[in-house]
Amino acid sequence: MNGELAARRAELAAACRVLAARDLAPGFLGHVSLRVDEHRLLVRCRGAEERGLAYTVPEDIRLVDLDGNPGAAGELDGYAAPNELPLHTEVLRRRPDVDAVVHAHPAAVVAADLAGLGIRPIVGAYDIPGAHLAAGGVPVYPRGVLIRNRRLAAEMVAAMADRPVVLLRAHGLTSTGPTVPHAVLRALAVQTIAAMALSVSQAGATPTDLPAEDLAELPDLGGGFNIDTAWRHELARLP
Numbered sequence: 001m002n003g004e005l006a007a008r009r010a011e012l013a014a015a016c017r018v019l020a021a022r023d024l025a026p027g028f029l030g031h032v033s034l035r036v037d038e039h040r041l042l043v044r045c046r047g048a049e050e051r052g053l054a055y056t057v058p059e060d061i062r063l064v065d066l067d068g069n070p071g072a073a074g075e076l077d078g079y080a081a082p083n084e085l086p087l088h089t090e091v092l093r094r095r096p097d098v099d100a101v102v103h104a105h106p107a108a109v110v111a112a113d114l115a116g117l118g119i120r121p122i123v124g125a126y127d128i129p130g131a132h133l134a135a136g137g138v139p140v141y142p143r144g145v146l147i148r149n150r151r152l153a154a155e156m157v158a159a160m161a162d163r164p165v166v167l168l169r170a171h172g173l174t175s176t177g178p179t180v181p182h183a184v185l186r187a188l189a190v191q192t193i194a195a196m197a198l199s200v201s202q203a204g205a206t207p208t209d210l211p212a213e214d215l216a217e218l219p220d221l222g223g224g225f226n227i228d229t230a231w232r233h234e235l236a237r238l239p
């Protein structure tokens with residue numbers, strides 16, 4: 001169990017650094033979590049030497065229970081769980097299909113939503129998983145609040161419904177998946193589409209959805225390519 005936990009801590013720390021490297025964490029806010037068992041999760045916490053997501057190390061990833069208590073003796077010694085821990089735990093409580101949760105504050109995603117652009121399937125083969133993700137719908141939780149309790153987190157999960165990603169108006173996004181790479185890569189795809197929509201809009205045009213027949217023509221290249229290779233690429237390009 002300890003060897004497995006150590007590997008997961010390293011994976012979550014790398015995930016935080018990927019988010020920062022891809023401009024999804026312009027400040028030091030944001031966190032990533034992973035369900036470990038029925039009652040516990042690993043989550044990025046803040047220690048005395050906190051320097052932000054870009055500098056996350058495996059020691060910043062701590063084991064807590066669904067109520068924010070230490071998941072084992074000493075796990076929160078010198079570390080504080082995120083204020084928005086309920087954002088993670090409420091998703092894990094209500095979505096058995098989800099094991100990994102990403103929360104970040106990407107500026108382009110916030111700007112695209114505030115500009116009324118939304119996350120739409122405006123790209124095709126440019127980013128096939130992103131096109132399918134957008135075509136399935138990326139809902140918006142319309143309150144710009146800090147999700148610091150179960151009541152607000154439940155509102156967010158209700159807005160997310162059965163989708164993997166929800167935008168948080170004037171705040172950021174929550175992205176989920178069965179694994180950490182799934183959740184991070186979905187957040188990156190949403191960021192890519194948001195930035196594209198803003199670019200099109202700033203060029204004076206209105207972003208429009210890909211025709212349905214083009215969407216239908218986009219193949220699923222499989223998890224080995226979309227997840228495994230994409231994740232190795234993200235890890236390899238880390239500074």
Ligand SMILES: [Zn+2]
Pocket residue numbers: 029030084103104105171172
């Ligand atoms: Zn936040």
